[in-house]
Amino acid sequence: MAKQQRGEATVELLLATALRVYAASGQQGFTVNAVTAASGVSLGSLYHHFGSFDGLAAALYTRCMGRLFAELTAAVTRARTARTGVKALVGAYLKFTREERDAALFLHASAYSGYLAVHAEEIRAAKEEQLAAIIGWMGARMAKGEIVPLPGPLVEVMVMGPVTEAARRWLSSTYELDLDQAERLLPDVIWRALKPE
Secondary structure, three states, rough: OHHHHHHHHHHHHHHHHHHHHHHHHHHHHHHHHHHHHHHOOOHHHHHHHOHHHHHHHHHHHHHHHHHHHHHHHHHHHHHHOOHHHHHHHHHHHHHHHHHHHHHHHHHHHHHHHHHHHHHHHHHHHHHHHHHHHHHHHHHHHOOOOOOOOOOHHHHHHHHHHHHHHHHHHHOOOOOOOOOOHHHHHHHHHHHHHHHHO
């Protein structure tokens, strides 16, 4: 195996192991020692590939976010109408939460964690890039009068706010939330909030 392929395999192993460690042990157990022990990868190798444990966490966050946004983009860009697009977007987020529970848990629990702060700018840039197709789709529907015209950040709050909170509560052991019920009800509720009068 070539050196580059070994490096890519090590990066993949560290990211996959980090997600498993987080899912099994939570934020308290998500440590550099836990990840290196579970992966069998040396601390030096982890630092070589990611610069720091914060770098690994940021890379994992960006990867999980990329998987989520790929699902959201696919769902919304297949839709023919504003209504079906908004509903598909909401449904795709909740489906991702259910089917990719570990990634969703990491995204929701890590969003404001200290280990991401150092990499906030690169995470913001990656998010902006991944959101571009969705924002473009929404903007085109706003221009046609099919969605209430709002600035991009407010559209994100209107659509993603209720969905991310429902996902966060479902993922948490603190709250009881019926994800099936959320999948049935939220798409219509959010669509009504964005539908022009």
